Amino acid sequence: MDRTPPTTADDRRAPGSASTLLGFWDAVSVIVGIVVGASIFKVPADVFNNVSGPWQGLGVWLLGGALSLVGALCYAELATTYPRSGGDYVYLTRAFGPLSGFLFGWARLGGILTGSIGAMAYVFADHAVDLFGIEREANYQFAIGGVLVLTLVNMGGVSVGKTAQNVLTVLKVFGLSGIVLVGFVWGGGYEAPTSVPVEASGASGTLGMALIFVLYAYGGWNDSAYVAAEIRDPRRNVPRALCQGIAAITVIYLLVNAGILYGLGFEGGRSSRTPAADVLALIPGEWSPNVIRVLVMVSALGALNGMLFTGSRVHASMGADHRLFAWLGKWNTRTGAPVWALATEGAISILLILAIGTQAGRGSIDALFERFGASLIPWEKFEGGFSTLVIATAPIFWLFFLLTGVSLFVLRVKDAGRDRPFSVPLYPWTPLVFCGTSIYMLYASIDYARSLSLIVIAPLLLGLPVYAISRSMNRRATQ
Numbered sequence: 001m002d003r004t005p006p007t008t009a010d011d012r013r014a015p016g017s018a019s020t021l022l023g024f025w026d027a028v029s030v031i032v033g034i035v036v037g038a039s040i041f042k043v044p045a046d047v048f049n050n051v052s053g054p055w056q057g058l059g060v061w062l063l064g065g066a067l068s069l070v071g072a073l074c075y076a077e078l079a080t081t082y083p084r085s086g087g088d089y090v091y092l093t094r095a096f097g098p099l100s101g102f103l104f105g106w107a108r109l110g111g112i113l114t115g116s117i118g119a120m121a122y123v124f125a126d127h128a129v130d131l132f133g134i135e136r137e138a139n140y141q142f143a144i145g146g147v148l149v150l151t152l153v154n155m156g157g158v159s160v161g162k163t164a165q166n167v168l169t170v171l172k173v174f175g176l177s178g179i180v181l182v183g184f185v186w187g188g189g190y191e192a193p194t195s196v197p198v199e200a201s202g203a204s205g206t207l208g209m210a211l212i213f214v215l216y217a218y219g220g221w222n223d224s225a226y227v228a229a230e231i232r233d234p235r236r237n238v239p240r241a242l243c244q245g246i247a248a249i250t251v252i253y254l255l256v257n258a259g260i261l262y263g264l265g266f267e268g269g270r271s272s273r274t275p276a277a278d279v280l281a282l283i284p285g286e287w288s289p290n291v292i293r294v295l296v297m298v299s300a301l302g303a304l305n306g307m308l309f310t311g312s313r314v315h316a317s318m319g320a321d322h323r324l325f326a327w328l329g330k331w332n333t334r335t336g337a338p339v340w341a342l343a344t345e346g347a348i349s350i351l352l353i354l355a356i357g358t359q360a361g362r363g364s365i366d367a368l369f370e371r372f373g374a375s376l377i378p379w380e381k382f383e384g385g386f387s388t389l390v391i392a393t394a395p396i397f398w399l400f401f402l403l404t405g406v407s408l409f410v411l412r413v414k415d416a417g418r419d420r421p422f423s424v425p426l427y428p429w430t431p432l433v434f435c436g437t438s439i440y441m442l443y444a445s446i447d448y449a450r451s452l453s454l455i456v457i458a459p460l461l462l463g464l465p466v467y468a469i470s471r472s473m474n475r476r477a478t479q
Contacts, residue, residue, distance in 0.1 A: 024237045026162045027224050030306050031245030033169040034220035036252060037303030038123040040176070041276045041296050043217045044257050048270040050210035054261045060207070061257055064214035065250030068221055071434045072246050073424045074408050076239035079225040080421040081411070083234045086317030087225035088404045095407035095414065098321065099467055104400050105318035106463035109345060112400070113311040115393035117304060117349040121146045122357060124300035127293040140357045144350050150305045151346035154312070157335025158230060161309045168302035175295040176256055179276050183259025186282040212444050215437070217253065220303070221246055223310040230313070230336075235421035308342060315341040323477055324470035394445035396460060402438035405431055
């Protein structure tokens with residue numbers, strides 16, 4: 001008996017031929033390429049500074065992979081049950097109504113995705129100016145250039161975008177493997193220090209902070225759900241890609257951290273601001289700093305390309321449903337690319353780069369805050385454009401992550417008779433763990449961001465009257 005449900009609005013595929021669809025390894029490449037970005041080059045030191053010893057540090061990285069896998073199992077059920085491109089936008093719309101889906105798409109376009117794109121562009125730019133010996137004040141120009149070039153690449157279609165992603169991911173994994181190799185070959189090993197237990201040191205809350213850094217490093221694995229409709233045999237390949245992609249990332253992270261620990265020792269890994277670079281510096285010669293710069297640039301470009309590729313599908317889905325943003329839903333049927341969605345998210349990302357990463361932009365934001373009586377943002381607290389954009393967007397990111405976890409429970413009831421090619425194991429405990437993790441991260445990100453989160457919360461609230469206009473236009477169109 002054929003259990004395949006009839007095609008509905010939730011199952012719409014993007015334009016394009018079968019040859020332009022993503023295969024299993026393409027989907028894995030998207031996940032690995034987005035997740036393994038620049039954070040692995042900075043976060044290990046932050047993690048080591050919040051744990052009592054090397055084994056606890058590796059354990060936190062393993063726990064982060066396990067929690068990400070829990071989330072991936074939830075997304076696997078949602079993505080295979082509703083295999084339309086758009087990911088969370090589709091699930092939230094189906095579970096809670098069009099307002100929630102619209103606000104998700106609006107928030108991603110106005111800050112969550114575009115802020116992440118801008119942040120990763122700054123990582124690329126910061127290392128580019130160091131590589132070429134250019135003044136740091138010019139980094140925003142490289143950031144803008146990276147966004148522009150990769151936006152144009154993805155406008156070339158799925159085939160061009162996925163080829164760029166695969167090449168960048170392979171180069172990234174190859175480079176990280178070199179760090180592991182150098183750590184174990186040139187490192188002298190280490191003797192685990194007699195560490196004071198975390199509880200005894202009075203820093204009982206630091207283990208939670210380590211987990212925050214680790215989960216940030218794992219962020220982005222869910223983006224493959226945004227292109228579910230462009231993956232061949234999504235009912236089989238989406239769950240496999242999510243689970244195997246996270247497994248691969250966990251192995252990569254554990255090996256890189258083990259290489260750092262063996263090469264620099266636990267105390268060395270704690271004290272280093274750039275542990276991966278310091279591992280490469282174990283090789284005699286003066287070329288290692290430039291090697292790490294190139295490696296970080298490639299990693300940043302891989303994450304940047306993946307976010308542009310997957311994020312445009314969310315906005316294209318929103319454009320297909322809301323007449324006010326109909327231009328976002330226009331695809332190039334020859335190449336299978338949502339060209340207007342790509343152009344829009346690229347343009348907003350560049351505006352955020354200019355607003356957050358330049359003195360003129362920050363001055364304009366301060367003037368706006370003063371006009372409305374809000375407290376000024378302590379810019380000196382954050383390290384450049386990268387940290388500012390990440391911290392500002394984190395609370396809204398985790399809020400929608402939580403809502404997507406809740407949507408799984410809602411849709412189990414609302415669409416009880418719908419075929420579920422993949423069901424999350426150990427229901428309801430698995431999605432409850434995912435929701436609990438999201439609640440903790442939401443609280444932690446709000447506590448840290450404080451007034452900086454207004455940069456994204458204000459545009460999110462602006463989405464309410466915009467939705468009212470869009471709904472009115474949709475209603476008139478159907479009369």
